[in-house]
Amino acid sequence: MHSKRIVVLYGSETGNSHEFAHGFSFRLHQFHFAHTFASMGNFPAVDILQCRYLFLICATTGQGDLPRNVKENSAGESKDTLWAFLKRKNLPKDFLSHVNVMMIGLGDSSYPQFNFAIRKLHKRVVDQLGAKEIFPRLEADELGMVGSNGGTGTGTEAVYFEFEKRALNCLLETFPYRKVHGERIKREPMVEDTFMQPDYKLCLSERNYQTLPISAGNQFIKNGKVIRNERITHSDHFQDVRQFIFETNGEDYEPGDTVAIYPHNTDKDVQSFLNSQPHWLHVADRPLQIEGVWKVHDRCFMEPLTLRNILKYHCDIMSIPRKSFFMKVWMFANDKSRLEKGEEQLIQQRDKLRQFAFDEDLDDLYDYCNRPRRSLLEVLCDFPSLKLPWEHILAYLPILNPRLFSISSAPSDPKIELTVAIVKYKTILRKVRRGVCTDYLQALQEGDTLKYKVQKNHLLKSQMQQFPVILASPGVGLAPMMSLIKSNFFKEVHLFFGNRIKSKDFLYQEQLENWNSTGKIKLHTCFSRDTLNSPSAKYVQDVMWEEGRSLADLILNRKALIYICGSSGKMPVQVRLTILEILKKWGGMSDSDEAEGYLRTMERERRYLQETW
Secondary structure: OOOOOEEEEEEOOOOHHHHHHHHHHHHHHHOOOOOEEEEHHHOOHHHHHOOOEEEEEEEOEOOOEOOHHHHOOOOOOOOOOHHHHHOOOOOOOOOOOOOEEEEEEEEOOOOOOOOHHHHHHHHHHHHHOOOEEOOOOEEEEOOOOOOOOHHHOOOHHHHHHHHHHHHHHHHHHHOOEEEEOOEEEEOOOOOOOOOOOOOEEEEEOOOOOOOOOEEOOOOOOEEEEEEEEEEOOOOOOOOOEEEEEEEOOOOOOOOOOEEEEEOOOOHHHHHHHHHHOHHHHHHOOOOEEEEEOOOOOOOOOEEOOOHHHHHHHOEOOOOOOOHHHHHHHHHHEOOOOOOOOOHHHHHHHHHHHHHHHHOOOOHHHHHHHHOOOOOHHHHHHHOOOEOOOHHHHHHHOOEOOOEEEEEOOOOOOOEEEEEEEOOEEEOOOOOEEEOHHHHHHHHOOOOOEEEEEEEOOOOOOHHHHHOOEEEEOOHHHHHHHHHHHHOOOOOOEEEEEEEOOHHHHOOOHHHHHHHHHHOOOEEEEEEOOOOOOOOOOOOHHHHHHHOHHHHHHHHHOOOOEEEEEEOOOHHHHHHHHHHHHHHHHHOOOOOHHHHHHHHHHHHHOOOEEEEEO
């Protein structure tokens, strides 16, 4: 069977859809199904003509939008992508009638446009272009999902495993046999402990390299020079928030756009990772080359290409390992030379790693990895029986992806300003955890360089400017609001800002109060742990309720926009519920259905915007 007949495509913003798609691709390989695996943006549009079975796994991002890697390829180009092709108006209604399709959407119901992306794909691919559904579309919800994995916090896996079972059963029923050397044999899965070698690997090279790491460079990734890295919360406050400014050669961006920062791991963590695999040490700094076909990622390789540089700049060695990591490496638990109890301990470790790899009940994996936020490095230290082949690290270690930050500066400013909360906390292991990117940013000094890329979000439209705007932004959710206010995009701004203690974490206090006194904005604040300065309101929704009458007038009579930004979870849900109650009490709406209908219309018309993380 040709690999183009079965296609697995994903659209992913945070990596979850990619993880599930990768797991599904792994299962197809186990059953000897040749197939194509790619992001939707990287899939050649012309190949859809040869496709017969299409499996789509897609998340929703932003305001019900498709992920960037659906609309663009790795080079950031959108013109010739599959999605651009499928949107052509001259395609016949039966254009995809030769394709059997199965879809799963990953969403978060705290967002108003829950799973809009997969619904948009379904409408075009199935309803308008005639693809045939193998099974009805599945949709997973990260919040409140009840299922076999509900205890892990999301339960999304329960829906994915249903997708996997249905898809595999369909293919196995359709193609129960395969050909080997011209002989037709029953399709059976590979032996579990078989390592499926990719089409590429690392090998030693005789080339001479430069002594310093220099990026081979994606043209969209640029260098910035740090000119300020200043803490803006009180020194004795538990949360370190930074005003971070770097110099550019001039960037074209709008309020609501983000910047991708490309971090790297610390030399200390890289050395610890190498030490966990002693057989790697003798090749750690020797020049390497890639043998075979390697699909280039967003961040090109740093030269010289060595194991140490790959671990430092390209592999997310401090990330929490996903199930797919264990699926790929558990069979390498075969080294008892570093085990005190020898063979007995080896069997125990091998069994536990295999359990993490294949059990559908993910409670043990969640308790071991997610709850304590255990890193890949710590896993290798916990399981010294793992003797991993360095030649294949690009296949089993996750890529170190950039982190996105909202821009706080005005578009007219040649510098880019960020408002960054430094991630630092303790878990049940009582060990300090740090965010890879914020730890990297925190350590940068004035004059240092960093790598970045501006990403357009197209959040605001010019026709919005004539209306007032209501901004709800607790904590560092204030970041994009600062850009919006500085840009004078809206003529009337009502800002609701909340944090914990006024004297400790009132971000940009002087600037905001000055804007309020001059009439540039109308500022409303609350502080959840400061009864002196915020006696009646703890959270932004409380202050919004206190201002309910005026907000109802702004929303209903003056067509104000609402823009919410901050942490996901309870905040956006509570703010939305508060607005519903405001519409009922002061907006003359008789019941919840009428208020809900009005809010849904606002969302559809992009008068209600939400950016949470």
